[in-house]
Amino acid sequence: SQQGEEDPQALSIQEGENATMNCSYKTSINNLQWYRQNSGRGLVHLILIRSNEREKHSGRLRVTLDTSKKSSSLLITASRAADTASYFCATDARGGSEKLVFGKGMKLTVNP
Amino acid sequence: NAGVTQTPKFQVLKTGQSMTLQCAQDMNHEYMSWYRQDPGMGLRLIHYSVGAGITDQGEVPNGYNVSRSTTEDFPLRLLSAAPSQTSVYFCASSYNTGELFFGEGSRLTVL
Numbered sequence: 591s592q593q594g595e596e597d598p599q600a601l602s603i604q605e606g607e608n609a610t611m612n613c614s615y616k617t618s619i620n621n622l623q624w625y626r627q628n629s630g631r632g633l634v635h636l637i638l639i640r641s642n643e644r645e646k647h648s649g650r651l652r653v654t655l656d657t658s659k660k661s662s663s664l665l666i667t668a669s670r671a672a673d674t675a676s677y678f679c680a681t682d683a684r685g686g687s688e689k690l691v692f693g694k695g696m697k698l699t700v701n702p
Numbered sequence: 703n704a705g706v707t708q709t710p711k712f713q714v715l716k717t718g719q720s721m722t723l724q725c726a727q728d729m730n731h732e733y734m735s736w737y738r739q740d741p742g743m744g745l746r747l748i749h750y751s752v753g754a755g756i757t758d759q760g761e762v763p764n765g766y767n768v769s770r771s772t773t774e775d776f777p778l779r780l781l782s783a784a785p786s787q788t789s790v791y792f793c794a795s796s797y798n799t800g801e802l803f804f805g806e807g808s809r810l811t812v813l
Contacts, residue, residue, distance in 0.1 A: 621800050623800060623801070625802075630807075631807070632706075632804035632806045633792070633802070634804070635801045635802060635803070638800050680802075686733070687796040687797075687798060687799065687801070688734070688735055688750040688752050688796065688798075689750050689760060690735075692745040692746075693744055694742060694743060
């Protein structure tokens with residue numbers, strides 16, 4: 591079964607709005623990562639947060655991690671049309687980075 | 703650097719045929735993995751390797767073989783293709799720090 595589950599499964603917003611995506615997982619982790627996938631392309635790493643971190647920022651991205659609730663959120667501020675993509679969370683619940691477990695993904699559409 | 707290179711990008715096979723998906727990386731990463739991506743299923747791990755000569759099974763290994771004779775290459779072999787193996791296949795590599803670098807994918811259709 592999937593370790594990570596993104597919520598919502600799809601989100602449509604207007605340019606300039608903020609987008610928040612949530613990820614829940616089931617077992618203990620060392621780190622959680624977020625990836626972006628543009629249509630027809632490979633996944634691109636966005637950010638990694640370790641289990642002893644609560645919040646991390648990278649440009650317009652803000653990631654939080656609550657290990658007590660086994661959940662993470664990805665916030666994209668001031669969204670742009672170019673942010674339109676699928677977003678995946680991934681955990682190392684089964685070991686290291688060689689066997690990450692991915693969620694099913696969330697489709698974000700940013701309308702110009 | 704080219705990063706992670708996958709070939710072919712597209713392939714159509716008939717049931718029962720065999721083929722090899724190639725994956726090469728030029729970042730000297732020890733870890734390499736193969737995933738398949740199906741609609742509504744996310745990415746599922748097929749096989750992975752933590753170094754040359756070392757491979758192991760992931761979540762969905764049946765029908766696939768891998769080998770890792772060099773650090774750079776990690777080919778995925780389909781032994782006898784089945785329609786259930788129609789999917790998009792992604793190769794990825796990493797250091798042991800966590801961040802995966804993905805190829806652009808190989809889109810396989812089995813008729």
